Amino acid sequence: MPLRLLLAAVFIAIAGAAMAHPHVWITMRSDVLVGSDGAVTGIRHHWAFDDMFSVFALQGTEAKEKGKYTREELAPLAKVNIESLKEYDYFTDASADGKKVELGEPADYWLDYSDSILTLNFTLPVKTPVKAKELTFAIYDPTIFIDFEFDKKDPAKFVGGAKCKMDVVYPREMTYAEGKALSDIPADAPNLTMAWGAKFANKLLVHCP
């Protein structure tokens, strides 16, 4: 028995501990930026925090008029946000026809505050504009501390790229077969939790002719 059972137990404990608890909910809208030649140049995120975290994030930020924050007043906080996000690769993965696409540093960023909701906006350029049959953007936090969700009405749109098409892939429930496959992965398989998070990520599939 025992050794295999014990190893399995330890592994479950670790796999479980590699997850956090969701404490931040982000409702996002994305703009996919396309140049005049049909190459994708980047993605602009609009991330709206949930009301509780909006208040938390604003703690210590002063506003002239109580309850109203201007973009200028929020600028220092926006800078902190963007700098912290770098460590997490902005929770954004891009790949073109299955190959990883390198993303640059945010070109511009700002925070908006309205109706008690804080929204972080920033543009992530791709290092070199991409022309691909299928370009995929995946947005997720593998530890699920942040729960990302596309805006129901307005998940994503193009800026430029009149001929492009886009599919929005929402996270979905795992099928029985997938669940079984996941539980069959040997304990020493690398990066399991990453694969796990990515599997249920929100995705944008971009097709530009």
Place this chain on the structure above:
Amino acid sequence: MTRSMSPWARCALAAAALIVLVLADTAVAQPFGMSRGAAPPIGGLTGFILEKQAEFYRMLSATIRAAKADGSAGWTLLGISFLYGIFHAAGPGHGKAVISSYLVANDETWRRGVILSFAAAILQALTAIVIVAVAAVLLNATAKAMGETVRVVEIVGYVLIVLIGLRLLWVKGRALLRLLQARPHDHGHHGHDHHHHGHAHGRDHAHGEHHHHEHEDEASAWGHAHAPEPNELTGKHWLRRALSAVIAVGLRPCSGAVIVLVFALAQGMFWIGVASTFAMGIGTAITVAAIATLAVGARSFAGRLAKTKPGRGMILVRALETGAAATIVMFGALLLAGYMASERMGLF
């Protein structure tokens, strides 16, 4: 919040479902608990727990706002906070594992496990309240500064976990080694229990004439003598010893509690946030105590089984304790190394 059912009915239903699921999951533990078909996004029990705790957590902000207008909503808030605590503690996290391993390694009673769980949860509530009171109320610090404070506190806690684990590993590992070495001479199984203040197995060993082979050594390993001292019997001694475990586990505040406190503060109702934090703490304590009790039960079952096989059985029990101690070290080390998720509140 709800369309057809009152929040209370939903809460009660969810709590009942959790209890059933915890029991079911213990019975058929599958990796990730996923092989049973219909799975929510993360899968199985973990997915269900995460979903429920998220649901309660997200009710909190609306209820705090409601409490501002209508004081009676404060009671609803306490109820939701309590249930959030129950589900939150059932989800991923190291607290349960460390407390359970500590109890197994030390062969503590379930009653002590319950006291430990409550002490750790109350301490956790207190650290959240103190951090927000000092940082946000007094210093008007930013969210990022608060996140960094939590990070420092958390590292201290993880270091403590490693130290507690190492100390236990040293004591238990040596006891195991001695037992293994003693076995060929057939003395080993007499000496195993002397450092247990509880003396749960002590009387089963009729071969008293052999005791002197081991027990001096054993006694010094725990730093107290074979014979129970009066203060051990009154139960104060163990609590002092367990204090380090309580601090190690309870030091890191729950991110949720810190966020709720800041939110309540911004609504001008810091005290409502404090009450909510304590309600969460009690809920957390109940879950952790339940899991700790299961661990203690399994440990004493193994102990009873071991008694039927003198010598060999005791080696297994010692090995179990050593393993539990090693688990504590492993958790602490992984947490410190950043392999396990740490909730980076200062992110935004």
